[in-house]
Amino acid sequence: MEKIRVILSAELLVFVMFSIAEAPPSANLSLNFYDVSCPSAELMVRNTVRSASSVDPTTPGKLLRLLFHDCLVEGCDASVLLQGNRTEQSDPANNSLGGFSVIDSAKGVLEVFCPGTVSCADILALAARDAVETMIKIFSSKGLSLEDLVTLSGAHTIGIAHCSAFSDRFEKDSKGNLTLIDSSLDGTYAEELMKRCPAGASLSVTVHNDPETSFVFDNQYYQNLQAHKGLFQSDSALFSDNRTRKQVDDFANDQVGFFESWGQSFLKLTSIGVKTGDEGEIRRSCSATNM
Template identity: 65%
Template sequence: MEKIPLVFPPTAILYRLVTFVMVVLAPFPSSADLSFNFYAASCPSAEFVVRNTVRSATSVDPTIPGKLLRLVFHDCFVNGCDASVLIQGNGTERSDPANTSLGGFSVIDSAKRVLEIFCPGTVSCADILALAARDAVEAAGGPAFQIPTGRRDGRVSTAASVRSNIVDTSFTMNEIIKVFSSKGLSLDDLVVLSGAHTIGSAHCSSFSDRFRVDSKGKRSLIDASLDGSYADVLMQKCPLGASSSVTVDNDPATSFIFDNQYYRNLMEHKGLLQSDSVLLTDKRTRIMVETFAIDQDSFFQSWGLSFLKLTSIEVKTGVEGEIRQTCSLSNG
């Protein structure tokens, strides 16, 4: 297996360096058949096509990177990184209410159509999704890095498997840790991958429980971990009776830039979701939040490692699964 092309700066945290060495020297426990040159012979233009598709879509719609990141999280946390979230139909993962607000599907479909012309039946939708999410970070100003490919697409997608495998915005730290741990992700990975909220948006309903409405219909803040002035802004953007489609940027400062502003926001008690704010209030994660808030290089280096682990969760390789002809439909 090739070494991961990440170079740690002098400011990087020592324990992340140790993690890096371990990843380089040891095979991935759930993805031993993945390779950094998987399509070198069968479809050498695969990564180029995906990257260009993501860049083109982002130039037209700057919300695309955030949508692609959310999409890969919801895929990998449910039945592993097998593109099962892309399958359409009644009773599929995509039909579950927790996934109906997902976006970015058209980007994956566009890349797949091009690849089916040049390399028919070769590149999996699971790889396209993982690569697109990787490239979305770079397109938004974040770090560029390699990830291995060779994932195959799952044939099963059920709505019943969604809720128990994803993090709810109202979860406590222990509940979030339980979900991440079940996917083989550490407490460090949890803090790093939460940094995905430096881009993207959330519906008003996802943080409405941080407020209460009295008998006179007046709303007030009940979550002491949220900055009062920021809470006022949120109430203005999400007035009572607002459409369920109204969204708010995860990061109010640099909405479309992948940077460390998310952690700076947390330090100012401006985490949009309760599941964001707990990273600062919990002593187990506060130190990393403080570090990333002042050291973007450390966050970027850690992101590459944790994203690699995320996109290696329970992957299907070899003869498992299939290579779909169309990402929204299983073959046959």
């Protein structure tokens, strides 16, 4: 699998790129890895993400989810982009992943200007970073423990979900209608979800993760949890569990604090299982290993 050589952090809202030097795995981190080999790498990825997001506002959520699935399975090695049998993409659990075309587009541009230089793993990490930056561009300020879990769950402030992803909160009665069986979900919100996702709804039907500010990366997700409007059962659990409830309340009342924690937890996430030095390869195409 590929190496990831850029590690992303943030001070409030401005994300800063770091990299792992082209050296043995124990090497220290250094700044601006592509400054010499491909000075415009970040700009090209950022422009690709912004262009795609302007056409499809669900793009940022897709890119964030794509990165999470990549990093949490085999480490941040872009293996989720590989196509074919017995790949991560072929796993039914990943059927709803999207954003692949954005990564392919960015890779295509980079291969023209900096052939064989920028890894797909780095492109994916940069694209996910820029996806968040795209969502919060109206702000100008600078900004995987249990705490990281609460923080990274905040990614549900944007994006969409298929009805099947939260169907376990309902059951079908004898007449074929859905009824709410999860008392942790707000009744009015549940009614809205059942209207959007009735029994027998098409597999293509989706709802927004955040019913309030679905296209803005903000702290509304945590306010939704306080109002018992977490879309997934795992979301609601963060508010009902005494170990995590205080952090939910803190983030709901402090957006800057959420952004600061997001930067720190995002750095941890994109450091999982990184490949450095002679490990991995820089693929010519993100969807296949080099021959």
